[in-house]
Amino acid sequence: MQQTVVEHIEPVAQDVVALTLRARDGHLAPWEPGAHIDLELPNWLTRPYSLCGDPADRDTYRVAVRHDPLSRGGSEYVHRFLRTGRPLAVSAPRNHFPLVPAPAHLFLAGGIGITPLLPMLRAARAAGRPATLLYTGRSARTMPFVDELRRAHGDRVRVVETERQGRPDLTALAAALDPDTHVHCCGPAPMLAAADAAFPADRLHTERFQPTERAFGPGTAFEAHCARSGDTVAVPAGTSLLDALADAGHPLPSGCREGVCGSCEVTVLDGEPEHRDDIGAARGRMYTCVSRALTPRLVLDL
Known part of the structure; x- marks a missing residue:
C-alpha cells in the first residue's frame, strides 16, 4: 500500500466531492487513464475509486466520491467524517478499463461515470485524435466536473440534462458514427444496456460500477x-x-x-x-x- 494524506476536499457537484491525495514520501505509482485505486478508509472499509486527475502528476491522486444514500459505510464516511490532513493508505493503480487506441473516440458518461473518462478525453486529445464526450445526468448540478470539462474542451463536450431533455438516442448516434470510432462508456446500468444495444461490440468498451444480473447454478463446496x-x-x-x-x-x-x-x-x-x-x-x-x-x-x- 502507498501512504498518502488528504490534501484537499472539494465539492464538485451535488452530493459529490473530489479528494486530492498527496504522497507522504516520494512519488506515487504511475497510472494510465481508466485506472482505479482502493482507499483504505479509517472505518476499516476498503473502497475502489477511479482516478480522475493527471497521470503526469506523480505526487497526487484525485478521485471523486458520490454520497450513496444506500451506502454500506464507504461514501458516507468520506462525506461525513473525512477531513484534510488525514493519512490514507491507497493501493497501487489497477486498470481493467484502458483507453483502447483508435483513430477517433466517443466517450459516453453517466453521472459519476465521468471519472475514468475525464483523463481519457484529455489523453485522446493530447494525442491529436478526434474525441468527443456525451455526458448525461439528471441536471448539471448533479454532474461532477461539468464546468471543468466545458472550459477545457468546449464544444467537444455535449451535456444532456435528462430531467429537461430526456435520454439521448444512442441508436441514432451509433448510426451516424464513423466506423473507425471506438466508444468508451461508463455509467448506470440503463446507459450501459442502451450502449450494448446500439454500438458494435468490437468497438464498445465499458466499465460497470454494479455487476450484471446473471444467473448461476448453486455454489458447491x-x-x-x-x-x-x-x-x-x-x-x-x-x-x-x-x-x-x-x-x-x-x-x-x-x-x-x-x-x-x-x-x-x-x-x-x-x-x-x-x-x-x-x-x-x-x-x-x-x-x-x-x-x-x-x-x-x-x-x-x-
Whole structure:
C-alpha cells in the first residue's frame, strides 16, 4: 500500500466531492487513464475509486466520491467524517478499463461515470485524435466536473440534462458514427444496456460500477490449497472464497465484493475456476469475492 494524506476536499457537484491525495514520501505509482485505486478508509472499509486527475502528476491522486444514500459505510464516511490532513493508505493503480487506441473516440458518461473518462478525453486529445464526450445526468448540478470539462474542451463536450431533455438516442448516434470510432462508456446500468444495444461490440468498451444480473447454478463446496503456505482451506457452499480465505488467516484486499473492481485477484496454479465477475479474468487468475470452482480443488499462489 502507498501512504498518502488528504490534501484537499472539494465539492464538485451535488452530493459529490473530489479528494486530492498527496504522497507522504516520494512519488506515487504511475497510472494510465481508466485506472482505479482502493482507499483504505479509517472505518476499516476498503473502497475502489477511479482516478480522475493527471497521470503526469506523480505526487497526487484525485478521485471523486458520490454520497450513496444506500451506502454500506464507504461514501458516507468520506462525506461525513473525512477531513484534510488525514493519512490514507491507497493501493497501487489497477486498470481493467484502458483507453483502447483508435483513430477517433466517443466517450459516453453517466453521472459519476465521468471519472475514468475525464483523463481519457484529455489523453485522446493530447494525442491529436478526434474525441468527443456525451455526458448525461439528471441536471448539471448533479454532474461532477461539468464546468471543468466545458472550459477545457468546449464544444467537444455535449451535456444532456435528462430531467429537461430526456435520454439521448444512442441508436441514432451509433448510426451516424464513423466506423473507425471506438466508444468508451461508463455509467448506470440503463446507459450501459442502451450502449450494448446500439454500438458494435468490437468497438464498445465499458466499465460497470454494479455487476450484471446473471444467473448461476448453486455454489458447491470446494477446497482451496494455498501453495506457498501449504494450508488447505475448505470453502462451504454458502461462503465466498474471499471470506473462507480470510477466516483461515489469508485475508486479501477487497473493495466492491461484487466482481467489478478486481482488488481480490489471485493467481490460480491448478484447477478450473468458475468465473462470476464482470471484469473478464485473465487466464490463470480469478476474483475471490464472487468466483468459485468447477473442480473439487483449486491451487492458489498464496
